Amino acid sequence: MNVRRRLIPAAAVTAVTALGLGTLTACSGDTAQAANTGKFDVVASFYPMAFLAERIGGDHVHVTSLTSPGQEPHDLELSPKQIGGLQDSDAVLYLKNLQPSVDDAVAQSPVKTKIDAASLTTLEDHGNEVGGHAAAHDTHTNGESKGKDPHIWLDPVRYAQVAEGVGKAFEQADPKHAADYRKNTAALVRQLNGLDKQFRDGLAHTRTKVFVTTHAAFGYLAERYGLTEEAINGLDPESEPSAARVKDLEAMAKADGVSTVFYETLVSDKTAKTIANDAALKTDVLDPIEGITAKSRGKDYFSVQEANLKALRQALGAK
Numbered sequence: 001m002n003v004r005r006r007l008i009p010a011a012a013v014t015a016v017t018a019l020g021l022g023t024l025t026a027c028s029g030d031t032a033q034a035a036n037t038g039k040f041d042v043v044a045s046f047y048p049m050a051f052l053a054e055r056i057g058g059d060h061v062h063v064t065s066l067t068s069p070g071q072e073p074h075d076l077e078l079s080p081k082q083i084g085g086l087q088d089s090d091a092v093l094y095l096k097n098l099q100p101s102v103d104d105a106v107a108q109s110p111v112k113t114k115i116d117a118a119s120l121t122t123l124e125d126h127g128n129e130v131g132g133h134a135a136a137h138d139t140h141t142n143g144e145s146k147g148k149d150p151h152i153w154l155d156p157v158r159y160a161q162v163a164e165g166v167g168k169a170f171e172q173a174d175p176k177h178a179a180d181y182r183k184n185t186a187a188l189v190r191q192l193n194g195l196d197k198q199f200r201d202g203l204a205h206t207r208t209k210v211f212v213t214t215h216a217a218f219g220y221l222a223e224r225y226g227l228t229e230e231a232i233n234g235l236d237p238e239s240e241p242s243a244a245r246v247k248d249l250e251a252m253a254k255a256d257g258v259s260t261v262f263y264e265t266l267v268s269d270k271t272a273k274t275i276a277n278d279a280a281l282k283t284d285v286l287d288p289i290e291g292i293t294a295k296s297r298g299k300d301y302f303s304v305q306e307a308n309l310k311a312l313r314q315a316l317g318a319k
Contacts, residue, residue: 037062040090041088042090043111044093045092045099046073046290047301048159050065055188060180069292071266078105086105086111090112090113091114091169094114095118095152097118120164123152124220125147125148151217154221156195156196160189166185167181168185195306202313203316203318206316209227209316211286212252212260212261212281218286218288232249249279262286262315284314285297287304287307289304
């Protein structure tokens with residue numbers, strides 16, 4: 001792929017604001033209720049995994065999410081109650097190297113069916129391109145992630161590959177409902193293929209191919225559709241950018257015809273608005289879909305992705 005993915009020069013600050021564990025809210029109940037429900041009990045690490053489990057499992061599964069809505073998933077720390085629920089489940093669906101505390105709990109868990117979404121598709125090494133964000137994952141995982149970008153769910157094609165793998169794992173672990181899992185998986189993959197076509201058609205002809213984000217989460221999406229993600233990365237969401245950083249952004253925005261600085265729903269928009277004001281740019285939301293909250297522009301993965309497409313088309317000057 002000949003698509004660039006650049007990082008606006010910045011100091012290596014990688015702090016992320018955790019929103020705190022709070023009261024665990026799950027897709028179908030809390031982790032204390034994860035086991036012995038009479039269904040195939042699946043513990044999912046965070047929203048994109050829980051969404052797959054619910055869509056593929058249908059009525060046959062009981063899905064519990066370890067990450068509550070509105071919680072920034074990267075810094076999740078599990079409670080003893082959550083770890084106990086994980087150990088009592090029939091299956092765990094997670095994305096290795098995204099949430100170190102989940103990786104540790106899964107490694108120590110006796111759960112027979114452990115489904116690592118990262119093993120079901122291809123991951124790329126964006127460590128040298130996205131700097132602080134990938135490095136942050138490396139720091140949390142003692143270098144085990146080797147710079148691999150975990151945000152595979154934002155690419156509908158890779159997400160469909162993961163869905164197919166999850167469906168097969170469910171079939172093997174719960175064979176009496178295998179036919180339904182195959183049917184549900186096929187329906188989900190068809191819908192993801194349709195979303196892929198929407199993005200391909202919607203972004204085929206644009207005034208510019210460059211977009212600016214505060215979170216380097218959209219590399220796979222950018223590569224899939226011939227775009228360039230400019231990431232203002234490695235910056236504390238609550239801090240203000242330096243004059244040099246804004247100057248770099250202004251030069252890039254002018255050269256590449258950038259009109260908008262995107263921020264996300266689970267962290268502060270302060271950085272994006274500060275930079276946008278100084279550089280005379282607009283701001284808008286581009287959601288990495290790490291969780292669904294009242295602030296999300298949609299109630300599930302598909303509706304939020306469609307909102308992302310609309311925002312990108314407007315920012316890029318789609319024709």
